Every structure is written in C-alpha cells, then in structure tokens.
Amino acid sequence: MLMSGHFRHLPEEATVSQPNVPLIGAGNPRRAARESLSSAAARKVERPAPLRQAVYEALLDLIVNRTLKPGQHLVEIELAEHLGVSRQPVREALQRLQTEGWVDLRPAQGAFVHTPTDEEADQLLSVRNVLETYSAKLAAQHATPEDVEQLEKLQNEGVAALKAKDVERVVAANAALHTFITQLSGNTVLAEMIATVDRRVRWYYAPLALTRGKDAWNEHADIIAAINEGDAERASLLMGRHTERTRTAYHEHRDASQSK
C-alpha cells in the first residue's frame, strides 16, 4: 500500500536531481514536475521536451549508475511517485528503455532491469568492435588536418591522465577519443549506433573497472597516424586489433575475478 511517497528499494538520498517532489495541494503537478526534472539535457530544446523524455533520462541514469540493480522489479507507481509524475510517462519511458535493451517488459508482470549474461555482453562488445573498426576506416577518408589536430589533443590528454594515474580521467579521455573518431566517420547512423551499443557495453563491463595501460595509448597513436595519412585500410586494421585486444583484456579480467 505504498507507504509515504517513498521509493521502497532506493536509498533515501537517491541520485536524481530532485527526487520526490511532493506535488503539494492544488497547483499544477505537470508544470512542477517538468521544472524539477528537465535539467541539462531538456533545457536547450526550444519546445519543452515532454515529461516522458525527462523520465527516460532519469531512469536510464538510475540504471546505469546501478541504483536500480539488474533483475530488480520496477513497479510503475513507485517510479512515478519517486519522480513526482503519474504512471503514464513512466510507462512510455519504460517502453523505450525496453527497445534499447535496458529493461525487460514481461506481459502482465511489468518491467525488470535487464540482467546481461556474459554471452550477451561479449556479443555486444563484438558488434561494437566491428562498427568502430569501420568508423576508423571512414574517419581516415574524411578527416581534415584540424580533425587530426583535435585527435592529437585528445591523445595527449589521455597520455597525461595516464601519467597522473588518474583512472577516471583516463577512462573519460579514452571515451572522448573513440567517440570523436566515430563522429569523424561522417556516418551519423553509424555513430549513433556505436553510441548506443557502447553505453550498454560500458554498463556491463563497468564492474570490472578495467583500464588498459600504456599499450592502449600507443595503439591510439598508431591509429591517429593512419588517419592522418588518410590510410583507411591501415586505420581500420589497427582499430580492429586495438578493440580486439580490449576485448581480450576484458575476458581475462573477468575470468580472473570470477575464479577468485
């Protein structure tokens, strides 16, 4: 019977911008909820993004940062009350999360945070690698000297972060570099696809907290060189090797942590 407005399975101080807006009295709940939810992402849109968009982002964030755990049953009304909206936008957000693979919707039972298997994680990783390899090829064909300059900037940042042993910075720099290459491909469909897959891959493998060291950044340097020379085949080949090594590293790391 949904005691108080609280969200049962969440820590009291959850990581949402404005959790648990109380919907006081007669005011307009929609307006209030929208104000509270539509932070960063929604603000720059001309026409206010619908509530469901904000709900989608909030839920995705809760899943990615593991406030909502894999396998957990998501009860619509609890999510709704937690976010200060009705069930409807929550449902629509869950629909979208399902098609993107973040939750499973079981008929007449509701939504469950998707639990990835090792197999599925590996398959996604493979697909990402293939797509990234292709994006490197295209990037080599399209990159301008300014683009290469930017690549080298990102590369330097990564190496610096590595030297400073700042793991978080290394991860960020690595993501930035790879993302930039996907965008250089000029194929927006491809870039978006990689972004989507990559987000799930990171989610799956995040618990491993793995970063490859200097080797990875040497490989980056070679890839950038190939892009600079416009050698598409070589850029593609090197990216293929690079991502494949990352994949192997994940496997070894996982097997090691599983057997202990």
Added chain:
Amino acid sequence: MLMSGHFRHLPEEATVSQPNVPLIGAGNPRRAARESLSSAAARKVERPAPLRQAVYEALLDLIVNRTLKPGQHLVEIELAEHLGVSRQPVREALQRLQTEGWVDLRPAQGAFVHTPTDEEADQLLSVRNVLETYSAKLAAQHATPEDVEQLEKLQNEGVAALKAKDVERVVAANAALHTFITQLSGNTVLAEMIATVDRRVRWYYAPLALTRGKDAWNEHADIIAAINEGDAERASLLMGRHTERTRTAYHEHRDASQSK
C-alpha cells in the same frame, strides 16, 4: 470532428486484418479488439501479448507497405479508431516505432512517418553491409554440415526463382539466404541488429524494385563455398564484396531513375 469511425487518409479498404471494429455496445472492447488484431504473430505467445504489441505490428505493416506515406501526420485518435482501440496503446506503439526510426515524434505535434533522405538510406546500407560481412565470418566459423546443406537448398531455390523470372520469389529467396547466414553467426545481438537495419533498408529501397541477376547468385555460391570450408576470412571478404556491389547497384539504379 472525426466523422464516422473512418480513418481519413486511408483508402476505405485498408490492408489491416480487421479494420474498424465497431466496439458494439456494452461488451468488453479490449477483448474484442485483441481478438481482431492479434493475428499470426501474437497468437503463439503463451500469455496474451499486450494490445500495444498488436498495434505496433499493425502500424509497422501500414508504414512498410506505404499505406501510411512518408511525412504523413499520424493523428493518434484516427489510428486508434481505425484499429478499434483507445489512444493509449497507440501512443505506446508510436513510442516504439520512434526508437526504431519509423516515425518522428515532434513534441506537442505528434507522430510523422519518417522521411528518409538518400544520405540516411546509404548510411544504413553501409552499416548493414559491415554487419553482414562480419556475420559471414562468424558463420564460417560455426556452420555445421547440416547448415551448409540448408544454405545450398536456399541457394538452389534462388537460382530456380531466377530462372523462372519470378522477381518476388527471387527477393524472398535472397532475404532468406542472408537471414540464415546472420543466424548462423551465433551472435543473436548481431542477428537482431541486422534484421532491424535490413527492414529499414528494404523499406527505403523498395521503390526501386531492384534485383541483381545471376551475378549475385554466383557470389552467393562462392560465399557458401567459403563457409563450407570454414574459411572465415574468405567468407568475410566475399560477403563484403557482394554487399558492396549490391550497394553500388542501388546507387546506379537510383541515379538513373532520378535523372529521368
């Protein structure tokens, strides 16, 4: 003001199984609507699939077969009345169609059938080719003798259809062969991704009504041979060439029909 229950922009005899169920009197509309909509796909599910699933399939079909034209504004209540359900399941189906790229949802304006640009179509085709090339590689690594036998069956069917000059049969055989290879890859994530992309590619290029002739099937034969030998690199290489030629053929065909 929504005269009669009709769907304004559709021909009277639309291509849905049971259009315009009247919802007579006091009965249970949900049950009735479900019965009428849940043809083929939904029937085999144990627990009855939700209405939104049937609505999704119906709408996707209407879009793919171009009853609903690119750019057309989809008014929720018209779709709802046409299908004999309320707006809610329609909304949820539209959500899903958006994430899959079939419709664009403009805030406060509703759904519009997505209009593909030449550029987007080509990008999708490129991505599909890359993924299919990879799937051929994996297929060569996994295929059993029985699988190869099945491949050859499909190949023979295609060649026979070609000889009979039955375009529709050729298209079907071609799709079946490619699909089977993606499944042989053993990577379900990959296979589903290809299926999704492929469906949109076919939609975009369908107006061209293009089929490559004997060459394509010779290439198929070579690919199957490589898979049979377990030669992953060769299968991959050949599939890459094959899909690339298909892409070129599309381009030439399109440019020809555009300039006339």
Added chain:
DNA sequence: AGATTGCTTTTTGCATACGAAAGTCTGTAT
C-alpha cells in the same frame, strides 16, 4: 494587398479510473 492579432478548433500530453491477470496467503483436508 499583406501582415498581425485574437479567437476557435484540433490534437497532444498527462492524470486518473477501472477491470483483469498474476502472485500471495490462509485455511482445510488428507
């Protein structure tokens, strides 16, 4: 004539309500 403002109509977005299905618990019979 063309642009502009204010009103009306249409359509979306969200909230609420209700019936139905799945899950849970309790009591009884064996």
Added chain:
DNA sequence: ATACAGACTTTCGTATGCAAAAAGCAATCT
C-alpha cells in the same frame, strides 16, 4: 506436516477525461 483450493492483494493494461500547446481562420490594422 503437506498439498490443494479459494479468497485476497498487488500490479498491470487499457480507457477515459481534462488542461495546455499548436494549428487554423477570420477580422483588423497598416
């Protein structure tokens, strides 16, 4: 003590209702 039946509870799925945004339209002003 355990297994089964039935009522009870929870939660979903869909329908309906209502406020607000957008689109259309007409009268007015320049």
